[in-house]
Amino acid sequence: MRKQTDRPAKGVALTPNRIPWPPLIYAGAILLGALSKFVVPTPWIDSPGSDFLFAIGLLIIAAGLMLDIRAMQTLHAAKTTILPIKGADHLVTGGPYKISRNPIYLGNTLLTFGAGLVFGIIWFLPLAFIAALLTSKLAIEREEAHLSAKFGKNWRDYASKVGRWF
Numbered sequence: 001m002r003k004q005t006d007r008p009a010k011g012v013a014l015t016p017n018r019i020p021w022p023p024l025i026y027a028g029a030i031l032l033g034a035l036s037k038f039v040v041p042t043p044w045i046d047s048p049g050s051d052f053l054f055a056i057g058l059l060i061i062a063a064g065l066m067l068d069i070r071a072m073q074t075l076h077a078a079k080t081t082i083l084p085i086k087g088a089d090h091l092v093t094g095g096p097y098k099i100s101r102n103p104i105y106l107g108n109t110l111l112t113f114g115a116g117l118v119f120g121i122i123w124f125l126p127l128a129f130i131a132a133l134l135t136s137k138l139a140i141e142r143e144e145a146h147l148s149a150k151f152g153k154n155w156r157d158y159a160s161k162v163g164r165w166f
Contacts, residue, residue: 053120056115057119068107105165
């Protein structure tokens with residue numbers, strides 16, 4: 001593994017992104033979903049169905065939060081960055097990274113989806129998937145190119161065993 005003070009190999013980007021896309025994308029999805037409720041109101045299921053969806057939404061939010069927190073703890077323990085605009089110091093493959101190469105983004109998607117169920121805003125549901133797609137295109141693809149260039153075969157072996165989202 002390279003130390004943070006080492007110079008990267010020729011052609012390796014120091015950072016995968018210049019703009020912190022993921023938090024901006026998910027915040028935008030939530031804001032757009034909330035505003036859409038007022039601009040284009042949509043029906044929602046009445047009780048008791050809405051109560052069931054509310055409970056499911058809370059469980060999804062809890063799962064998303066637990067995934068986010070555990071992934072952040074794992075990155076912290078590995079002494080590498082959580083910031084999407086900073087280059088990785090170490091390749092992290094333990095904890096939630098055993099089941100997803102992007103557990104924080106997966107957690108954020110779950111939070112957005114769960115919020116839609118809790119607040120009864122149907123717009124959050126498709127926006128969660130749109131946010132995930134945009135995150136893949138604007139952040140994950142660049143992050144993975146950075147990791148591949150920096151960690152080479154170790155990254156490729158890991159990526160062949162663990163899915164981008166699941």
